Amino acid sequence: MNTFTFNRALYSKHAALTVGLALSAFYFFGAADQVVGQSESRTKDSVTSLNSDDDAKKGISLADIPEGITSFGGAIANNKLYVFGGHTGTAHSYYESGQNKTLFELDLAKPTQWNKVADGLGLQGLAMVSHGGKLYRLGGFHAHNKEGEKHDLRSVADFAVFDFKTKKWNALAPMPTGRSSFDAVVVGDMIYVIGGWKMNGTKGTEWIKSAISIDLSEEDPQWTELPEPPFQRRALSVGCQDNKIVAIGGMQQKGGPTKKVAIYDPATKKWSDGPSLPEGDNMEGFGSSCFLVGDRLVVSTYGGNVYRLSKSMSKWEKINTLESGRFFHRLLPLNDQNFVLVGGASMETGKFYELEVLSKD
Numbered sequence: 001m002n003t004f005t006f007n008r009a010l011y012s013k014h015a016a017l018t019v020g021l022a023l024s025a026f027y028f029f030g031a032a033d034q035v036v037g038q039s040e041s042r043t044k045d046s047v048t049s050l051n052s053d054d055d056a057k058k059g060i061s062l063a064d065i066p067e068g069i070t071s072f073g074g075a076i077a078n079n080k081l082y083v084f085g086g087h088t089g090t091a092h093s094y095y096e097s098g099q100n101k102t103l104f105e106l107d108l109a110k111p112t113q114w115n116k117v118a119d120g121l122g123l124q125g126l127a128m129v130s131h132g133g134k135l136y137r138l139g140g141f142h143a144h145n146k147e148g149e150k151h152d153l154r155s156v157a158d159f160a161v162f163d164f165k166t167k168k169w170n171a172l173a174p175m176p177t178g179r180s181s182f183d184a185v186v187v188g189d190m191i192y193v194i195g196g197w198k199m200n201g202t203k204g205t206e207w208i209k210s211a212i213s214i215d216l217s218e219e220d221p222q223w224t225e226l227p228e229p230p231f232q233r234r235a236l237s238v239g240c241q242d243n244k245i246v247a248i249g250g251m252q253q254k255g256g257p258t259k260k261v262a263i264y265d266p267a268t269k270k271w272s273d274g275p276s277l278p279e280g281d282n283m284e285g286f287g288s289s290c291f292l293v294g295d296r297l298v299v300s301t302y303g304g305n306v307y308r309l310s311k312s313m314s315k316w317e318k319i320n321t322l323e324s325g326r327f328f329h330r331l332l333p334l335n336d337q338n339f340v341l342v343g344g345a346s347m348e349t350g351k352f353y354e355l356e357v358l359s360k361d
Helices: 002-014 018-036
Strands: 073-077 080-084 102-107 114-119 127-131 134-138 141-143 153-155 159-163 168-171 183-187 190-194 197-199 205-207 212-215 223-225 237-241 244-252 256-265 270-274 289-293 296-300 305-309 316-321 330-333 338-342 356-359
Touching (some): 073 134, 073 330, 080 338, 127 190, 134 190, 183 244, 237 296, 289 338, 296 330
Parallel strands (some): 289 330
Antiparallel strands (some): 102 114, 244 256, 296 305
């Protein structure tokens, strides 16, 4: 518990300045890695980590993730779970060889072993989504420096689709600007991208004001700007419910982390305030993950709280409290009832290898 208090104080000390803001996020991951060090023990066997609902437990057992990773892309396509990118490196340091370059696959019909599908550019702070049986990756940042060198971190504008036949990423229309530490969601044929910043290596960082979308049903899809969000945040999570886009928490350009929620209605093209996350301090909104499970949006927070959005979208309903909360992880639906938490880290226990399966009810 002392380690947790120390790092919260470290975060507060640096959060006031933009440069300090970037460093504080790095220190969070570094501190988590440092707690684990070389002494972490874990089984390599398939594990089951479920909530108390016996019916939800039945028959669900998923293999551990091959590497401890944070700030990565995750998606499910064709009944297979995929992860790509993310930070695998050492504490307080970001460098090229510390970024995952491998697309890993877990067959959910036989989820006993992860398989390596292909390699690509090392990225973190990216998003990955699925649509029509295809995988799409968006943005992120690449470390151009080697271990021990001064950070040279640059956000990319990449938008690519994975070809399962050739095992290669094929470039599509790039986003209008490099973007990392954002999130994306698919609604119908549309991908919506919200939040983030552009890291420019040694030239500083720009917070991004715009939100964008692209229509995958078009023959030659191109990016379109949405009405400007009434906020600038990164390290947020973005999901949907009732065909509306929900942007949860994140780090503000001014004011530090927040639990605030904003909702965008594509039908009216308007933003409105949603219900803030109900418990804990503002760190609850930092590095969360959310996804639509059945007809309800579910979010997993830094403090280990798991909520679903009410049907009226006016309040959050608590459905679980985890023994150890995760941040910079991925929450993905297994079916209309169950979902899985993948990767991420805890300030108290370090990076997670176990996949945690829960029920939304």
